[in-house]
Amino acid sequence: MIDKIKALIDEAEAFKAQSKDEVEAFRIKYLGSKGLLREFYGELKNVANDQKKEFGQIINKLKTTAEDKVNTLKAELESTEEVKGIYGDLSRPGEPVQIGARHPISIVKNQIIDIFSRIGFNVSEGPEIEDDWHNFTALNLPEYHPARDMQDTFFIQTNPDILLRTHTSSVQVRYMENNQPPIRTISPGRVYRNEAISARSHCFFHQLEGLYIDKDVSFADLKQTLQHFTSEMFGKSEIRLRPSYFPFTEPSAEIDVYWGLETETDYKITKGTGWLEIGGCGMVDPNVLTNCNIDPTEYSGFAFGVGIDRIAMLLHQIGDIRLLSENDVRFLEQFKSAL
Numbered sequence: 001m002i003d004k005i006k007a008l009i010d011e012a013e014a015f016k017a018q019s020k021d022e023v024e025a026f027r028i029k030y031l032g033s034k035g036l037l038r039e040f041y042g043e044l045k046n047v048a049n050d051q052k053k054e055f056g057q058i059i060n061k062l063k064t065t066a067e068d069k070v071n072t073l074k075a076e077l078e079s080t081e082e083v084k085g086i087y088g089d090l091s092r093p094g095e096p097v098q099i100g101a102r103h104p105i106s107i108v109k110n111q112i113i114d115i116f117s118r119i120g121f122n123v124s125e126g127p128e129i130e131d132d133w134h135n136f137t138a139l140n141l142p143e144y145h146p147a148r149d150m151q152d153t154f155f156i157q158t159n160p161d162i163l164l165r166t167h168t169s170s171v172q173v174r175y176m177e178n179n180q181p182p183i184r185t186i187s188p189g190r191v192y193r194n195e196a197i198s199a200r201s202h203c204f205f206h207q208l209e210g211l212y213i214d215k216d217v218s219f220a221d222l223k224q225t226l227q228h229f230t231s232e233m234f235g236k237s238e239i240r241l242r243p244s245y246f247p248f249t250e251p252s253a254e255i256d257v258y259w260g261l262e263t264e265t266d267y268k269i270t271k272g273t274g275w276l277e278i279g280g281c282g283m284v285d286p287n288v289l290t291n292c293n294i295d296p297t298e299y300s301g302f303a304f305g306v307g308i309d310r311i312a313m314l315l316h317q318i319g320d321i322r323l324l325s326e327n328d329v330r331f332l333e334q335f336k337s338a339l
């Protein structure tokens with residue numbers, strides 16, 4: 001009998017339960033009104049007197065073991081139920097994580113930065129809210145200069161000296177004011193113009209400015225640099241520099257890249273010519289150097305500006321510039337596989 005009870009104690013100690021029902025069944029089996037303990041207490045009167053003490057002790061031990069077990073199992077099950085209440089089913093498989101995509105403007109901007117940093121250009125930035133000096137006057141565009149009309153400007157009404165920069169050329173000025181040659185820097189950023197919004201133009205867009213100032217920098221250096229850029233960026237190295245006018249460069253040119261006429265889209269985007277304009281450039285006007293405290297008799301340099309939105313639209317076949325600022329996830333999701 002005693003051995004049987006000892007075995008039951010071991011069994012009770014080892015008992016594990018997954019649910020409250022199992023705990024209750026255990027309780028009934030050991031401690032219930034028709035349970036094992038009741039039976040053993042009933043046996044007590046039949047046990048020989050000299051064994052009563054030992055028998056009593058062993059059934060008491062079974063009783064406390066069973067009671068302790070019931071209490072600890074109940075407490076355990078209650079606490080896991082609480083956790084389940086907060087977190088749901090903890091064994092449930094995880095939900096797939098939505099991975100974001102870089103914005104096409106950032107993708108293209110980073111590509112251009114990569115190309116120019118490999119040939120020694122650093123990246124510089126300037127404020128989007130500019131003053132007249134950095135956006136116009138220092139760039140050889142004094143007040144009342146007719147060329148100011150080339151860029152429809154957003155002015156701050158209460159202070160005509162403050163405006164939203166119309167181009168990243170303002171960063172050229174800031175960089176030259178704060179650094180002496182040799183200078184090799186590119187400045188990407190957002191610019192603003194008071195233009196009607198359509199599929200082809202927006203009141204804000206992105207440019208990337210390039211500036212190279214050193215001794216004996218020539219127009220040939222400018223052309224080589226741009227050629228290197230277009231071949232790295234588009235795989236096309238045939239470019240043409242069309243004479244143009246910017247007040248801050250002399251001579252000035254528009255940069256055209258030969259895109260080819262292989263597909264119907266090529267015809268469309270190049271208007272049947274095969275050539276595509278990607279930006280403006282020129283040799284920095286000596287007046288601009290002087291305005292920025294750089295001696296034009298000692299140094300010369302070139303500058304260029306390209307449109308990042310335009311390049312992104314070209315490379316990713318985006319037909320409407322407005323898509324770039326609407327933040328429609330159905331559009332943005334398509335760039336997940338890009339860099």
Ligand code: PHE
Nearest residue numbers: 167169280281282303304305
């Ligand atoms: N800032 C000019 C524009 O926005 C582009 C440019 C930059 C031209 C540098 C020449 C040199 O149109």
